[in-house]
Amino acid sequence: MRFLNVALIKLCLVFLLGVLIGFYAEFSSGSIIAIFGTALFLFIFAFIRATKNIFQDVFFEITAYLVFFCIGLVTVYLHKPENQPNHYIHYAKNANSEDIIKVTITERLKDGFYAEKYIAEASEAHKNLSEEEKFSRKKLTGKILINISKDSADLNLKVGDELLIPADLEEINQPLNPYQFNYRKYMENLGVLRQIDLSKSQIEILKDENWQFKALAEKWRNKSISSLSMYSFQPEEMAIIQALILGNRREISTETYENYAAAGAVHILAVSGLHVGIILLILNWLLRPVEFLPKGRYLKMAIIVLLLWGFAFIAGLSPSVIRAVTMFSFLAIGMQLKRKTSALNTLFMSLLVLLLINPYYIFQVGFQLSYLAVFAIVTIQPKLYNLYVPKNKIPDYFWKILSVSIAAQIGVLPLSLYYFHQFPGLFFVTNLVLLPFIGLILGLGILVIFLALINALPHFLAQFYGSCIAAMNRFVDVVAAQEVFVLDDIPFSALITVLAYLLIIFGIILIYKLNFRNLSLFLIAIIFLQLGLIFEKFHFRQSEALVFHKSRGTVLGFRNNDTLTLFTSENIQSNEELFLKNYKVATKADTVISKKMHNIYNFTGEKLLVVDSAAVYNFSGFKPDILLLTNSPKINLARLASETDLKQIIADGSNYRSYVEQWKQTAENKKIPFHYTGEKGAFVSSAKSD
Missing domain, CATH: 2.40.50.730 (OB fold (Dihydrolipoamide Acetyltransferase, E2P))
Incomplete structure (x- = not known):
């Protein structure tokens, strides 16, 4: 890749490593000062030494990496609430x-x-x-x-x-x-x-x-929404306009959001890098005549950056908008200065600046997806596009859109599967149809809002724009209705996500430089991914019994490898209850069997007795190890505990809180462990399979 500053990218990656370690390791103020002071001293010594040497050695480079690593540590330390005296x-x-x-x-x-x-x-x-x-x-x-x-x-x-x-x-x-x-x-x-x-x-x-800046931005956004409401936009059209341009997704219905997700177009609903990047391209084209003025390139750069932040202001200065505008402000400056630099350099510089401002960005899904998408577009799309270069402009235009969509999807796929467990199979169709018009919709939308604010919006223009949004919604609904192409409930753990990104990174390195070393790294990444999948397959091969927490209900689960058996007090389907769906996907439970509740269970080798509102617990010759109380039974728990040799008492979410408090006190008096799912969560007991 031309003009790539490898040293800059290495420094940013070392800083990123320092940020991650800063979050997962505890440091005292004294140790942080000592570590950073030592690194700074070594760097100054190495710098002075390097100025006197004709041939440089690796010592200066190592100390530079060490300083950037320590800057990452210090940044996180200063932002942690426990280290802020006034928090x-x-x-x-x-x-x-x-x-x-x-x-x-x-x-x-x-x-x-x-x-x-x-x-x-x-x-x-x-x-x-x-x-x-x-x-x-x-x-x-x-x-x-x-x-x-x-x-x-x-x-x-x-x-x-x-x-x-x-x-x-x-x-x-x-x-x-x-x-x-x-x-x-x-x-x-x-x-x-x-x-x-x-x-x-x-x-x-x-x-x-x-009169704080963000309050003023929110005030202008609310004024824009109020101005738009004076026109005949339908509720769903109004919700999409607010999300698409003003960054307000609160009004979008759950059904609409799910349809956009299933169609692979959910990124359109959040003002992010896609929107800001399109606006940057539009502004770069509109302001091209400014370049002919004296120092026009610098003037154009200033105007573009100012207008990008003006858009961020109109969109309410939400964190996602600020991140996207910061990233593309760096790209805009690089574009206008015509410096011989790679887009990757600019991308990593913006990453460094944003994490210096707020290192907690690194854990935010939008931040991760935005940077991974742009990284993939910058690195993968050129190689993908060169596989086939159409001679005519129209096929070339759509091939560029398709190659960008595929590259971005490769970049975000592992993370999307990890967070959402869903893959929209028709994402390329959605992007091929919508992306050519997104620039028009964004540009026209900004014009519509501006005219509405000054009470000069013609009704025919408002109706036309509303019909464009309605047509986009209808298209998304049609694509989302093709359920056979929507792959959901895909299990994807953090370990597999990391290994998948290692594979993608080594694959990118390989396509740019094909040699034995890079091929070996790529093949090793494949082997590690396979080993990770094998490890997780055996990790979840175990027997597990659970008392789930459900408000006003009882759910017992028994999992044996990939089969989950549910015993419930009512007819509950695993796909209807989100907590059961999440458990099923995470543990790779392919088979789910639902049965009615009864009173006695083998709970991973121990005897479990369920006492419900009928308060029946006297079974001849049966001495339970675990007692599960459901539906607020009126029993004398102290007497029951005296008659048995209980090891554990459990109360689930179907009981009255007043009853739970009484039982908790009784269990403490009897020195029996007490577990209330409404406080401690589900009760889980595991036993390895033979």
């Missing part, structure tokens, strides 16, 4: 019920079933609030998840609003079933460590006007 997690340890925290709303999330969700930034803690005393204030930092019950929805909170809320923050709930989506981890990766559930009476709004 609210330190204050919350000693907070009492009278304390109040001042926060500013920074982002509104998609609503839950019962609550509106917001992310707020803490700024101050107020102690001893009273008429006689002044506020005792302490500066705070850190993001908080705020859940406001929907019966308080008339508050109409906006980004930038400042609130006073109680200081009794809670930890975000852990998943209660194996392989379930970990919402706590997801929020931690956004920098949110605590949450609070509030009603209207618990909130005091200090002011609803805030």
